[in-house]
Amino acid sequence: xxxxxxxxxxxxxxxxxxxxxxxxxxxxxxxxxxxxxxxxxxxxxxxxxxxxxxxxxxxxxxxxxxxxxxxxxxxxxxxxxxxxxxxxxxxxxxxxxxxxxxxxxxxxxxxxxxxxxxxxxxxxxxxxxxxxxxxxxxxxxxxxxxxxxxxxxxxxxxxxxxxxxxxxxxxxxxxxxxxxxxxxxxxxxxxxxxxxxxxxxxxxxxxxxxxxxxxxxxxxxxxxxxxxxxxxxxxxxxxxxxxxxxxxxxxxxxxxxxxxxxxxxxxxxxxxxxxxxxxxxxxxxxxxxxxxxxxxxxxxxxxxxxxxxxxxxxxxxxxxxxxxxxxxxxxxxxxxxxxxxxxxxxxxxxxxxxxxxxxxxxxxxxxxxxxxxxxxxxxxxxxxxxxxxxxxxxxxxxxxxxxxxxxxxxxxxxxxxxxxxxxxxxxxxxxxxxxxxxxxxxxxxxxxxxxxxxxxxxxxxxxxxxxxxxxxxxxxxxxxxxxxxxxxxxxxxxxxxxxxxxxxxxxxxxxxxxxxxxxxxxxxxxxxxxxxxxxxxxxxxxxxxxxxxxxxxxxxxxxxxxxxxxxxxxxxxxxxxxxxxxxxxxxxxxxxxxxxxxxxxxxxxxxxxxxxxxxxxxxxxxxxxxxxxxxxxxxxxxxxxxxxxxxxxxxxxxxxxxxxxxxxxxxxxxxxxxxxxxxxxxxxxxxxxxxxxxxxxxxxxxxxxxxxxxxxxxxxxxxxxxxxxxxxxxxxxxxxxxxxxxxxxxxxxxxxxxxxxxxxxxxxxxxxxxxxxxxxxxxxxxxxxxxxxx
Numbered sequence: 001x002x003x004x005x006x007x008x009x010x011x012x013x014x015x016x017x018x019x020x021x022x023x024x025x026x027x028x029x030x031x032x033x034x035x036x037x038x039x040x041x042x043x044x045x046x047x048x049x050x051x052x053x054x055x056x057x058x059x060x061x062x063x064x065x066x067x068x069x070x071x072x073x074x075x076x077x078x079x080x081x082x083x084x085x086x087x088x089x090x091x092x093x094x095x096x097x098x099x100x101x102x103x104x105x106x107x108x109x110x111x112x113x114x115x116x117x118x119x120x121x122x123x124x125x126x127x128x129x130x131x132x133x134x135x136x137x138x139x140x141x142x143x144x145x146x147x148x149x150x151x152x153x154x155x156x157x158x159x160x161x162x163x164x165x166x167x168x169x170x171x172x173x174x175x176x177x178x179x180x181x182x183x184x185x186x187x188x189x190x191x192x193x194x195x196x197x198x199x200x201x202x203x204x205x206x207x208x209x210x211x212x213x214x215x216x217x218x219x220x221x222x223x224x225x226x227x228x229x230x231x232x233x234x235x236x237x238x239x240x241x242x243x244x245x246x247x248x249x250x251x252x253x254x255x256x257x258x259x260x261x262x263x264x265x266x267x268x269x270x271x272x273x274x275x276x277x278x279x280x281x282x283x284x285x286x287x288x289x290x291x292x293x294x295x296x297x298x299x300x301x302x303x304x305x306x307x308x309x310x311x312x313x314x315x316x317x318x319x320x321x322x323x324x325x326x327x328x329x330x331x332x333x334x335x336x337x338x339x340x341x342x343x344x345x346x347x348x349x350x351x352x353x354x355x356x357x358x359x360x361x362x363x364x365x366x367x368x369x370x371x372x373x374x375x376x377x378x379x380x381x382x383x384x385x386x387x388x389x390x391x392x393x394x395x396x397x398x399x400x401x402x403x404x405x406x407x408x409x410x411x412x413x414x415x416x417x418x419x420x421x422x423x424x425x426x427x428x429x430x431x432x433x434x435x436x437x438x439x440x441x442x443x444x445x446x447x448x449x450x451x452x453x454x455x456x457x458x459x460x461x462x463x464x465x466x467x468x469x470x471x472x473x474x475x476x477x478x479x480x481x482x483x484x485x486x487x488x489x490x491x492x493x494x495x496x497x498x499x500x501x502x503x504x505x506x507x508x509x510x511x512x513x514x515x516x517x518x519x520x521x522x523x524x525x526x527x528x529x530x531x532x533x534x535x536x537x538x539x540x541x542x543x544x545x546x547x548x549x550x551x552x553x554x555x556x557x558x559x560x561x562x563x564x565x566x567x568x569x570x571x572x573x574x575x576x577x578x579x580x581x582x583x584x585x586x587x588x589x590x591x592x593x594x595x596x597x598x599x600x601x602x603x604x605x606x607x608x609x610x611x612x613x614x615x616x617x618x619x620x621x622x623x624x625x626x627x628x629x630x631x632x633x634x635x636x637x638x639x640x641x642x643x644x645x646x647x648x649x650x651x652x653x654x655x656x657x658x659x660x661x662x663x664x665x666x667x668x669x670x671x672x673x674x675x676x677x678x679x680x681x682x683x684x685x686x687x688x689x690x691x692x693x694x695x696x697x698x699x700x701x702x703x704x705x706x707x708x709x710x711x712x713x714x715x716x717x718x719x720x721x722x723x724x725x726x727x728x729x730x731x732x733x734x735x736x737x738x739x740x741x742x743x744x745x746x747x748x749x750x751x752x753x754x755x756x757x758x759x760x761x762x763x764x765x766x767x768x769x770x771x772x773x774x775x776x777x778x779x780x781x782x783x784x785x786x787x788x789x790x
Contacts, residue, residue: 020526021171021576022092023047027530028578029089029172030485039084045172049580056083075122081702082107082129085158089171093156098529106130109151110422111160113737114183119145145788147258157315172577174488177612181521182505185528185535186570188602189225189553193567195250196314196555200279201451202256202266204590208293211555213239213249214562216270220293223588225600233268233285233295240271240278249278250562252316252659257361265328266295267303267361269318275746279312282328284361291594301370303361306352309687310334313395313420321358321401322413328357329385329417331395335686335739337422338440340395341454346392348387349384354439355432356417360390377434383561392437392460395420397498398477398543399431403550405490406482418477418495419463421450425777426475427463428495428506436460444468464515465506472497476541476554483550484584486574492554494520494544499617501539503557503572522613527575534604537570539616549586569605615720650672675702679759681720683781686739692726692783695738698747698760700768704749707760708773709734716753717781719760740775 024047024786036042036053036515040062042259046054063079064072072079084093085108087603092098092109107130110118118125119142127136128375138145151157161167175183195214207223209351210232212522216239220228241250264287272281286299298380300581308314320326332354338344346354359370378384404412416429425444436459440449445464447453467475476743478495479585493506493515503520522528522535526595529705545553607613682693697709709732749771753763761768 004450009226020093020098020529021089022098022530023087024091024095024097026092026097028575030578030580033580033583039079041089042084042087042089044578046089047091049582053087056086058470059215063128066588067125069463070651071122073122075125078118078122078125080658081158081360086360088161090156090161091441093151093153094158094161098153098526098564101379106132106135107149109157110146110149111157112146112150113144113640114157115149116200116687119184144502174192174574175523175527175576176518177521177524179519179612181519181612183523183527183575183612184503184525184531185533185573185575185605186537187533187573188568188604190221190227190569190600191567191603192565193219193557194565195541195542195557195560195562196328196567196569197250198254199543199553199555199569200254200256201546202260202550203258203548204256204261205548205588206591208287209255209547210254212251212254213567214252215239216241216251218251218254218295220591221449221600222591224588226597228293228593228595229598230294230595231298234295235268235270235300236311236668238270240273240274241562243561245559245561245564246474247562248314249273252280252314253318255326257322258320269316269328270313271308272305272723277307278555278760279305280313280330282318291307292592293595295572304328304357304359305707306330308333308353309340311435312686315396317399317417319399319401319415321415323373324360325358325361325387325413326361326375327395327399328359328371329399329457330355330357330397332393332439332551334440335448336739344440346394347377347436347441347452347458349381349388349391352385354393355385355388356389356390357387359387360629365585374403389433390431390435390437392439392441393419393429393441393539394422394439395419395428395573396477397475398495399545400477400479401482403482403546406484407552410535411480411491414480416477416480416493418475420474423469424448424471426497427466428475428477428493429461429463429715432723436498438462448468459716465517467504467517472500472502472504474498478544478554479546479552481550481552482571483546483552484579486572486577487579488574488577489552490521490571494554496541496544496556498541498560499618501537501541501553501618503541503615507586521615523575524612525610526608528573528606530573530575533569533573533575534601534606535613536604536607537616538566538568542567544677549584590687654682679761681723683724684739684741692721692724692785693738693781695733695736695741695778696781697718697741697744700747700761703745703747704746704767706741706775707747707751707772707779708746709777709779710773711750711752712779713753713757716760716763716779717749718755719757720781721783723759724783726784726785728784730782730784733782734777735777736778736780738780740746740776740778744767745777746771746775751779 015570029047031045032049038053082617083603095105102316138148139203173681196211197214198212200210208217212218216236217231218233221234239251251270255267257263257265265284267284269282284301288294288296293331312336315330317329330353332338333340334345338346345351360373362368372386376386379386384441394417399417402411402414417429417431419427422443427444429556438460439451441458476498478494480493481489496503500586505518505520506515508515540560541556543555552572555569559566625712678700679700682697685694697704714732718729721729747768749763750766751763757763
């Protein structure tokens with residue numbers, strides 16, 4: 001028992017002694033901007049800039065003038081060693097600065113053998129280095145003196161820490177745990193937000209950042225993180241969304257004109273709708289002439305509207321490129337498998353859905369709302385919309401332009417996007433002019449529509465990275481880090497997953513052009529134990545952003561509802577290395593504030609753990625009750641030409657689906673009412689589908705169940721359509737295109753109908769409840785009152 005206890009204590013000590021470089025100012029070490037003259041051993045990495053080194057040199061010179069020449073000749077090397085430990089990357093350990101319960105040492109912690117040598121040769125030097133009276137009192141007692149100068153954690157004593165491979169092998173690099181997970185830390189920036197979908201800056205020198213909520217409000221935060229009480233923009237009465245968790249509709253994107261200081265315009269992307277129609281809208285607003293922190297709501301100018309056949313896959317990103325043009329990222333229109341037209345919206349160049357669009361919003365006073373840049377790739381193609389810049393995308397959720405390497409500019413202008421997958425893979429794409437990104441032929445690196453995938457004319461571009469659904473089910477695109485404060489992160493593309501809460505990274509191998517994957521964890525043990533840093537976050541990662549200086553942030557929430565104020569903005573911090581002091585200072589331009597300021601008070605706390613902080617586990621989102629038809633009006637859209645909002649009805653008009661990811665929906669119908677007879681059928685429809693489309697569910701033996709598509713054909717579908725009162729069958733739908741009925745048993749398999757049967761039970765089948773298939777093969781139908789060939 002004693003042996004096991006001793007082993008456990010040793011293991012705990014090893015965990016507590018995890019490498020944790022930290023300076024006396026409680027921040028990470030850095031690479032000095034120039035060589036150090038006195039403490040040159042720390043010129044490559046440590047805690048001293050040339051200014052601190054010069055101050056230590058003055059102290060060293062003062063010692064030389066004060067100490068007896070004979071003593072100084074023997075002890076100058078010891079004096080240099082002891083003074084320069086303030087520049088050590090482990091200075092906080094050497095001086096006990098990490099432990100608030102102990103006073104800051106006046107001399108660094110010394111290893112026993114070094115202390116004994118110092119005592120034998122130069123103990124008279126110590127009184128000149130420190131004014132500590134206890135140290136002077138112990139000067140004559142070697143044992144007590146060296147015990148006084150010792151550290152509890154012998155791994156960090158000087159000079160042994162200089163040759164400790166665990167402390168020095170990866171010193172100054174991004175720390176990875178035993179699983180290869182990069183250990184970073186976070187700083188809380190804002191909280192209490194309702195599904196923060198975007199955070200952008202105006203690039204106007206003020207270093208303000210603007211955070212958009214899904215409901216349709218945008219808030220201003222000043223450089224000191226104080227928030228203005230009045231919103232910058234409020235179009236919540238026009239935005240179509242609901243309180244249901246996972247509803248993808250709402251205010252989705254925001255971008256400021258690249259010359260905002262002169263143009264004073266911004267562009268927004270949001271959902272609007274009526275009882276029977278939904279569409280996305282891109283509008284321009286102007287900032288108020290009287291208040292630079294408020295939008296003139298009457299200035300809305302609609303740039304573009306695109307009808308949405310379903311309520312999911314809405315896209316939502318707006319970006320201005322270096323070319324000054326506005327890039328718009330649309331989803332494929334929703335539902336599963338992009339079922340619109342022969343090859344889907346994404347492959348249809350004449351459709352604006354499933355695309356990256358590029359337009360010119362600079363216009364004459366009385367011209368069209370936008371113009372098409374003449375170098376767009378499909379200008380002149382009669383079969384294509386000229387706005388299209390790239391095609392074959394499913395639902396790109398969060399894209400970014402690379403600022404380029406701060407020194408060389410390498411990588412500048414590259415366009416990275418996270419494209420949400422169907423039911424197997426999520427992907428990250430490097431988007432280029434005129435290229436096809438494969439959906440619905442391909443999902444990730446794999447074929448989805450095999451016939452379309454085999455078409456050589458597709459000429460699609462593979463993603464730079466794809467991951468299976470065991471890692472996450474809804475990618476959130478991020479940024480290539482190009483900021484100043486965390487030099488080790490330069491060139492690292494950091495992104496996440498909304499469903500799993502996983503933070504991830506890619507780094508390009510410049511030799512091969514391949515991208516290497518590393519997961520990102522929150523720091524192990526005391527890795528994030530710097531003042532103001534935390535090592536935990538809420539799991540639903542909604543969006544990433546950059547501030548005006550290029551520092552990286554992400555937004556997440558514990559409850560993915562547009563009405564739940566659980567959203568937090570986090571800043572990404574590398575605890576292993578920082579930029580030299582003073583290098584990253586910003587000087588915000590003054591901002592005239594007409595609203596009351598709400599000071600920022602952080603709420604999140606550091607959590608000590610002996611291992612990397614595990615990923616937060618997302619809670620399962622609640623589902624809205626399914627309704628066969630809308631029962632309440634959607635929020636009224638902004639009428640043209642002026643903005644006159646109406647009050648929204650908070651009762652949702654439709655059952656929202658899960659967030660951008662699956663493209664599949666499950667619904668529960670009410671059990672109230674008379675018990676149906678055997679053979680009755682019903683359709684379960686995803687959001688946005690018209691009547692006559694949906695997954696087939698059949699009643700047999702006192703229960704509802706689904707039908708497998710092994711032998712599902714148009715004759716069987718025709719039986720269902722007739723039962724439901726439709727004259728025509730348009731299509732027999734297979735492979736759970738309208739979702740999986742996992743809450744139900746599979747009742748029918750191998751269904752074969754001749755045509756005149758009144759119910760599916762009258763057709764031949766394997767027997768009620770007998771099957772050899774799964775819910776991924778649930779059958780559906782598309783019915784119509786009109787002949788589809790007319």
